[in-house]
Amino acid sequence: MSTALVTGASRGIGAATARALAGAGMRVALVARGEQALRELAAGLPHDPVVIIADLSVPSAAGVVAARAREAFGAAPDIVVHAAGNFPMAPFESLSDAVIAESFAINAAAPLRLTREVLAGMRARGSGHVVTIGSVVDRATFPSNAVYAASKHAARAMHETLRLETRGSGVRATLISPAATDTTLWDAYAPDNAPTLPSRSEMLRPEDVADAVLWAVTRPAHVTVEELRLARS
Secondary structure, three states: OOEEEEEOOOOHHHHHHHHHHHHOOOEEEEEEOOHHHHHHHHHOOOOOOEEEEOOOOOOOHHHHHHHHHHHHHOOOOOEEEEOOOOOOOOOHHHOOHHHHHHHHHHHHHHHHHHHHHHHHHHHHHOOEEEEEEOOHHHOOOOOOOHHHHHHHHHHHHHHHHHHHHHOOOOEEEEEEEEOOEOOHHHHHHOHHHOOOOOOHHHOEOHHHHHHHHHHHHOOOOOOOOOEEEEOOO
């Protein structure tokens, strides 16, 4: 049975991805800060899911999460999906140091650290797949998106470097970059009442992104899906 570790699994894209992978027969480790939401999700999943409560914005958390996953699975996960993220929208003048630090810690540093912790095991095995959930703003920019766009550009750079360093090793790297997706991250901005933002009806669904993740990780071993960019038709 294949194994997968999904960060940000308590809600949105992470939760939808965990459901999709478990539904495809994988044993999934669920990682997030919210214990109750994780345990409720785990209760509905097959294949004995693993619950790991962790705040990946804390530098030491990556090593703890990787160790817990290795202990549960008996090896490094076959698949890691970096779906944890935060979404600050604010103009330059109102950005606090705390907001800047948290965004880079969660959106960029956390996936870099966790990939570092699992990569040696994947290389030794000769297989593994690291999926990074990016965003339309990892290539585009919009007003009030300076921190989010910068952190997602950094995550894309991590993915592209990983892809180069692992080529030919059996370890695959995929970047999946969706347009606006209807998750609770939008709640603070009331997009249906903001003329400059897409309405929720115009957004992708978390399940759309999860389906793309599942498709990418189930390609034959000799096929690497390097990048997928998703938009609403």
